[in-house]
Amino acid sequence: LLSTPLNPLQHDYTQAMQRSGGMLLKLLNDALDLARIEAGRLELEPSPFDPRQLLSEVAQLEQGLAHAKGLRFVLEMSDDLPAQWLGDALRIKQVLLNLANNALKFTEHGEVILRARRSADGLLCSISDTGPGISEASQARLFQRFEQADSPQRRVGSGLGLAICRELVDMMGGSIELESQLGHGSTFHVHMPLAEPAVAMPVDEFASGRHYRLLLVEDDPIVATVICGLLEREGHKVKHVGNGLAALGELAHAPFDAALLDLDLPGVDGFQIARLIRQREHAGQHLPLLAVTARSGNGDEAKARESGMDGFLRKPVSGEQLITALARVVPGTVASEELPA
Incomplete structure (x- = not known):
């Protein structure tokens, strides 16, 4: 909303909403972190x-x-x-x-x-x-x-x-x-x-001008609207579906540069969808998969990677976090075909 044309009063109201939401998120995260520390789970x-x-x-x-x-x-x-x-x-x-x-x-x-x-x-x-x-x-x-x-x-x-x-x-x-x-x-x-890594890993930076064709699998329409808006604002094309079976259907008919998967989907969850995608890939094929989830458990990222996912993000996410995560998992070659209507 802040990236759209607003009059000064609307802009002030929107900034107030953002600050209030940020403060509420911080209070919640502090309480969750403290609970994890006390339970020895952080x-x-x-x-x-x-x-x-x-x-x-x-x-x-x-x-x-x-x-x-x-x-x-x-x-x-x-x-x-x-x-x-x-x-x-x-x-x-x-x-x-x-x-x-x-x-x-x-x-x-x-x-x-x-x-x-x-x-x-x-x-x-x-x-x-x-x-x-x-x-x-x-x-x-x-x-x-x-x-x-x-x-x-x-x-x-x-x-x-x-x-x-x-x-x-x-x-x-x-x-x-x-x-x-x-x-x-x-x-x-x-x-x-802090220790220095034994072998320096290349720092993966997002190159401006790279536009992706993305599949978003998210059952919450509000969350989907937010993520689509953040990605489309950066010039990416996004196809949204609400469940895993619809995602498999889209992947069978159109190429994508990456897929963003919620983990808690109706019917078949994100872990299972990732496994099915990997099972259906032929030799030399590899669709970058990015988990985007509200889960907060310490073992969720490891479980997501075991199921075949390449990256992991916890909601709520910012546009910068999405772009950085995609730059880390999407290869340099970007397909040029248009998304189907």
């Missing part, structure tokens, strides 16, 4: 990632909030960061976004700086702000669950973010430290041990 999923790209994405996501508050958000990266590290990029980004969001939330004037440099065994980040600072009494309990420092922004959030950051960093074998003084701002130091 597992890290390390894979090669580009630290510079990750840090740039964090900075890009924070620029909007900084601009809205009239603040500067600065990213400083040292030159010695490696091309790739081995770690759970999603959880690393979660920690840095949480700390950066907090810094922006409690800062009214000045700037927030995210600094990143290489340590002896991994990544050392610091997030500094020019906010009011945190008293020693509040510092002592800040990383406890449901605790927040006294401030006008106290009601914004659950008080779980910093506790989850500490849990995640502990799982990585790292540490979080806080330096703060009332009236002089705050700095969080995060140390995360």
Whole structure:
């Protein structure tokens, strides 16, 4: 909706809806993460990632909030960061976004700086702000669950973010430290041990101008409309069907560059559809399959890959996440035939 023509009032309303939805999603994810941690079911999923790209994405996501508050958000990266590290990029980004969001939330004037440099065994980040600072009494309990420092922004959030950051960093074998003084701002130091992959994997980037012909298998019409809209906005052609049997019918009559499969479909689920697609492929054929699911279990991604899927995304997804995931699974050669009407 925000990418369509809107008058100023409609634009403000739509942004308010987006912020409210984002806050609700964050509260829900915090509660789910805490439940998984307590149950011992939260597992890290390390894979090669580009630290510079990750840090740039964090900075890009924070620029909007900084601009809205009239603040500067600065990213400083040292030159010695490696091309790739081995770690759970999603959880690393979660920690840095949480700390950066907090810094922006409690800062009214000045700037927030995210600094990143290489340590002896991994990544050392610091997030500094020019906010009011945190008293020693509040510092002592800040990383406890449901605790927040006294401030006008106290009601914004659950008080779980910093506790989850500490849990995640502990799982990585790292540490979080806080330096703060009332009236002089705050700095969080995060140390995360990371190994370099034995063989550097090529970084797969989306090349602008590549337009895909995609099959979306999704039974929820609202979710389907959102995903179709995000993909079509990038110039891709999307054919939507609501169940697995219809998907098999489409694949029998028209070529596609990739298929996006919901896992919980009526009748035949996404895992079974993926297996059937693989069974029907001839030698040399391989349709890229991307799972797009609301499931949150740790074993779902492994199960999806065992069934023959090439990629995995959890809802809700952004347009950027969809495009990045597709770029990782779709080969460079894109078919040129038009989708059937």
